[in-house]
Amino acid sequence: MRPVYVVSGGVSKFAKARPxxxxxxxxxxxxxxxxxDIGLDFETATRxxxxxxxxxxxxxxxxxxxxxxxxxxxxxxxxxxxxxxxGGGATGGLCFQEAWKSVASGHMDVCLAYxxxxxxxxxxxxGNEFIALASDVSFDYPVGGFYSGYYAMxxxxxxxxxxxxxxxxxxxxxxxxxxxxxxxxxxxRNRYTIEDIRNAPMVAWPLTRLDICVMSxxxxxxxxxSEEGLRKLEAAGAQIPRPLVKITGIGRGTDAMRMSDxxxxxxxxxxxxxxxxxxxxxxxxxxxxxxxxxxxxxxxGVHSFRAGRTAGNMAYKMAGVYDPLHELDFVELHDAxxxxxxxxYEDMGLCRYGEGGPFAASGKAFLPNIDYGLDLPEKSxxxxxxxxxxIACGHPVGATGLMQAVFATWQxxxxxxxxxxxxxxxVKDAKRGAIHSHAGTGTYVTVSILEREE
Amino acid sequence: MAKLPSKRPETxxxxxxxxIPFPVETDPEALAFLKRLAPIQxxxxxxxxxxxxxxxxxxxxxxxxxxxxxxxxxxxxGYTYATPRGHDMYTGQExxxxxxxxxxxKVHTFTVCYFGSEEFLPETPFVLxxxxxxxxxxxxxxxxxxxxxxxxxxDWVGMEVKPRFLRNxxxxxxxxxxxxxx
Numbered sequence: 001m002r003p004v005y006v007v008s009g010g011v012s013k014f015a016k017a018r019p020x021x022x023x024x025x026x027x028x029x030x031x032x033x034x035x036x037d038i039g040l041d042f043e044t045a046t047r048x049x050x051x052x053x054x055x056x057x058x059x060x061x062x063x064x065x066x067x068x069x070x071x072x073x074x075x076x077x078x079x080x081x082x083x084x085x086x087g088g089g090a091t092g093g094l095c096f097q098e099a100w101k102s103v104a105s106g107h108m109d110v111c112l113a114y115x116x117x118x119x120x121x122x123x124x125x126x127g128n129e130f131i132a133l134a135s136d137v138s139f140d141y142p143v144g145g146f147y148s149g150y151y152a153m154x155x156x157x158x159x160x161x162x163x164x165x166x167x168x169x170x171x172x173x174x175x176x177x178x179x180x181x182x183x184x185x186x187x188x189r190n191r192y193t194i195e196d197i198r199n200a201p202m203v204a205w206p207l208t209r210l211d212i213c214v215m216s217x218x219x220x221x222x223x224x225x226s227e228e229g230l231r232k233l234e235a236a237g238a239q240i241p242r243p244l245v246k247i248t249g250i251g252r253g254t255d256a257m258r259m260s261d262x263x264x265x266x267x268x269x270x271x272x273x274x275x276x277x278x279x280x281x282x283x284x285x286x287x288x289x290x291x292x293x294x295x296x297x298x299x300x301g302v303h304s305f306r307a308g309r310t311a312g313n314m315a316y317k318m319a320g321v322y323d324p325l326h327e328l329d330f331v332e333l334h335d336a337x338x339x340x341x342x343x344x345y346e347d348m349g350l351c352r353y354g355e356g357g358p359f360a361a362s363g364k365a366f367l368p369n370i371d372y373g374l375d376l377p378e379k380s381x382x383x384x385x386x387x388x389x390x391i392a393c394g395h396p397v398g399a400t401g402l403m404q405a406v407f408a409t410w411q412x413x414x415x416x417x418x419x420x421x422x423x424x425x426x427v428k429d430a431k432r433g434a435i436h437s438h439a440g441t442g443t444y445v446t447v448s449i450l451e452r453e454e
Numbered sequence: 455m456a457k458l459p460s461k462r463p464e465t466x467x468x469x470x471x472x473x474i475p476f477p478v479e480t481d482p483e484a485l486a487f488l489k490r491l492a493p494i495q496x497x498x499x500x501x502x503x504x505x506x507x508x509x510x511x512x513x514x515x516x517x518x519x520x521x522x523x524x525x526x527x528x529x530x531x532g533y534t535y536a537t538p539r540g541h542d543m544y545t546g547q548e549x550x551x552x553x554x555x556x557x558x559x560k561v562h563t564f565t566v567c568y569f570g571s572e573e574f575l576p577e578t579p580f581v582l583x584x585x586x587x588x589x590x591x592x593x594x595x596x597x598x599x600x601x602x603x604x605x606x607x608x609d610w611v612g613m614e615v616k617p618r619f620l621r622n623x624x625x626x627x628x629x630x631x632x633x634x635x636x
Contacts (some may be wrong), residue, residue: 015558019493050459063500123466129571138508142626143595144567144574149582152565160611161561205566205606260537260584260593302563302593 001104008407010034014187014218014394017120024074030221039239050108051081055095055115056398060130092401093446097223109229116219117396130232134440155339158303164357166206170197171361172338180388182424188396189192211338218392220402245412249319249449264298276349305442308347319449326350329430333402334438335389385436401437412452510540519623523555536594561613562586566603579603600633
């Protein structure tokens with residue numbers, strides 16, 4: 001595989017509704033930003049880009065089949081190769097990795113990854129119905145198909161199993177909303193308190209409206225290149241910032257669509273197949289897990305995302321990450337729900353299974369120089385969702401995973417101030433970060449590692 | 455009386471309009487002004503009736519109409535699925551049917567939905583639960599009845615429950631639901 005670099009990115013404004021532009025023009029907004037950021041004009045880019053990957057989740061929302069080719073056409077990229085990827089909420093993460101494959105394999109030198117979703121064309125509860133159709137339509141959807149309900153059941157089990165509390169969940173919402181206060185791309189920029197989160201209308205017990213992300217219209221795009229692609233762009237006048245941002249790890253995992261079908265494996269099987277290397281090497285952690293299993297915990301059940309652990313382990317192995325909490329400077333992860341952020345801390349090895357709740361309230365995942373109005377007992381270790389995540393930025397499904405890639409690239413370039421107009425969210429001296437994209441109840445999960453090349 | 459909400463709910467629907475304002479003359483100034491107009495938005499209806507087959511899972515629904523709760527089992531390993539599955543996930547073998555109507559069952563986890571997809575909004579609040587059965591390896595998604603949604607608590611996890619069946623079957627998985635066993 002050849003080295004692959006992310007050289008530029010763009011994100012449209014995420015909003016509840018963008019009736020001012022059709023989806024092609026919203027994608028072009030992100031694309032134009034991406035080109036402008038490296039000083040590349042449209043005609044030169046059209047000549048140098050070898051092909052693209054398109055990302056969007058639901059044909060229902062736009063009531064338009066083959067939207068991908070309409071975007072390709074609008075961006076002036078026909079007749080170059082392209083394909084659409086779809087994997088629920090992980091669509092953007094899958095798209096990013098497909099673009100990586102196109103470049104790493106030698107098939108392309110310059111590959112554009114773009115994604116969008118326009119969810120405002122239907123009312124919120126019809127939108128929830130569309131999303132719930134991403135559950136088994138024979139056995140799950142007809143019982144009361146509602147994704148917030150599915151995630152609520154998962155966290156209820158997490159609470160019962162590990163003692164996680166709604167207040168710990170609320171810490172995630174406070175953190176992400178306050179981070180987004182400094183992000184002009186975010187849909188929701190509010191300073192909330194723990195009380196605000198818990199007093200918001202209950203949607204699916206124990207999740208309130210402020211534990212849950214919102215639907216959005218928006219688009220994002222990133223440009224991936226090989227070393228040869230970099231030379232071609234620079235020869236054409238592109239101003240590529242140094243140090244470069246390199247993709248050093250790619251991981252994916254899957255799980256059964258029906259939560260009910262997921263296994264409940266024993267301690268030995270968990271340790272052999274799912275534990276991180278760091279967990280396997282620690283006597284204390286093995287004893288900790290042994291005790292959990294003696295109390296009845298089984299894995300993954302419905303409280304954990306086996307696909308997330310699988311994706312993380314795969315990406316970490318490729319990138320040489322052993323101790324994620326101390327070897328990653330930040331993580332942009334898929335917080336469609338506060339609960340799924342806590343579950344993902346565990347899947348990605350930022351803490352052990354069962355410790356996600358206390359980890360959320362510890363301060364380790366917060367930024368060090370932001371006033372959250374909370375009494376956090378520990379210092380920042382690895383900022384999680386410094387951008388504000390899905391909960392505050394919004395979740396235009398096909399764009400979300402690419403938005404994470406763009407924000408991660410800017411973190412590693414040290415260019416947050418340039419793009420946000422404020423450096424409050426810049427992780428100081430960020431060298432390595434992870435992006436994590438997740439589809440319905442943990443069916444598809446991607447983890448990609450990006451690093452600043454020294 | 456409770457205070458009225460500060461925002462009225464937004465809904466689709468409205469007047470049918472024939473013709474909207476447009477410049478009388480399309481001179482360059484008028485054409486340039488078109489760039490400053492708000493977008494036109496219209497409603498498009500989309501309605502489909504699907505002919506959906508329950509295929510190899512059909513006997514499960516037939517069982518519900520006759521007040522039997524079936525499950526699938528791998529004939530060799532005995533691995534048992536509470537939610538029907540024609541082939542085993544681990545051996546690839548075709549599964550067989552067993553009857554679990556009278557198996558002891560417990561709430562594995564649950565939630566109370568105060569909102570929902572449009573189709574289910576009129577039924578809120580409702581309780582969704584995943585139920586575990588003795589000797590069965592996987593769970594079943596169902597509705598839990600006979601509990602007070604306002605009293606939701608983690609104590610409901612582990613509650614013993616039993617199935618009840620609709621007398622007038624709708625040939626949906628909600629033909630079976632669960633209530634506290636008591």
